Amino acid sequence: LHRLAGSPEPEAAATFTDLRTGAYYEKAVAWAQEHGIVKGITTTTFGPEYAVTREQAATFLYRYVTEYLKVEPTQGADLSVYKDSDKISGFAKDAVAWATAEGIFEGFEDSTMRPAGTLVRVQLAKVLTVLDQKF
Numbered sequence: 001l002h003r004l005a006g007s008p009e010p011e012a013a014a015t016f017t018d019l020r021t022g023a024y025y026e027k028a029v030a031w032a033q034e035h036g037i038v039k040g041i042t043t044t045t046f047g048p049e050y051a052v053t054r055e056q057a058a059t060f061l062y063r064y065v066t067e068y069l070k071v072e073p074t075q076g077a078d079l080s081v082y083k084d085s086d087k088i089s090g091f092a093k094d095a096v097a098w099a100t101a102e103g104i105f106e107g108f109e110d111s112t113m114r115p116a117g118t119l120v121r122v123q124l125a126k127v128l129t130v131l132d133q134k135f
Contacts, residue, residue, distance in 0.1 A: 001028075001032065001037060001060060001061070001064045001068075002027070002028035002031050002032060003028075004064075004128070004131070004132060005031070005064075005068065007027075007028075008031060009027065009031075010027055010030035010031040010033075010034050011034055012030065012034065013026075013030050014026070014029045014030040014033045014046070015033065015043075015044070016029065016033070016040055016044060016045060016046035017044045017045070018044075018045050018046055018047065018048065019046060019048055020048070023048065025048055029046060029048065032060070035063075035064075035067055035068045036063055036067040036068075037060055037063040037064050037067060037068060038060060038063075051118040051119075052118070052119050052124075053115065053116050053117065053118060053119065054096075054105065054113070054114060054115050054116070054117050054118075054119050054123075055088055055089055055092035055095070055096055055115035055116065056092070056119075057119045057124070057127065058092055058095040058096045058098075058099040058104075058105055059091065059092050059095040059096075061095070061099055061104060061127065061131055062094065062095035062098050062099065063095075064131075065131075065135055069135055071135060073094075073098045074098065074101050074102060075101060076094060076096075076097025076098045076100070076101050077097050077098075077100035077101040078097075079093070079096060079097050079100065079113065081107070081111065082107050082111060082112055082113040083110070083111050083112050084112045084113055084114065084115070085113065087113075087115055087116065088113065088115040089115065089116075092115060096113065096115060099127075100113075102130075102134060103130060103134075104127055104130045104131055104134070105127065
């Protein structure tokens with residue numbers, strides 16, 4: 001998302017204590033925190049080495065579009081069509097519904113969303129391509 005935004009310089013360092021100084025992600029995380037795109041696992045922990053879940057990724061994308069690009073979100077999709085819709089965390093429900101309505105996220109052939117599943121590289125490439133084309 002930082003690269004899609006043109007890799008702008010953050011105004012300040014991120015406040016998360018688990019970021020390595022000089023790491024390739026340091027400026028991107030600081031910028032994303034500055035714009036409300038990321039809020040961390042806790043107020044002091046970001047988890048830069050953790051895998052990103054599908055619901056976390058949807059939340060980052062939603063905040064990028066609504067907070068950074070200032071685009072009014074479209075009506076979210078009905079998530080009850082997914083067998084595991086009750087597994088979507090409260091913080092991510094609106095984001096997952098929005099990402100599904102926008103065609104950025106899709107469920108799986110078994111009628112699940114797998115919100116806590118890892119967003120793998122090929123899925124991320126598709127998600128970012130669709131996001132870039134739409135916004």
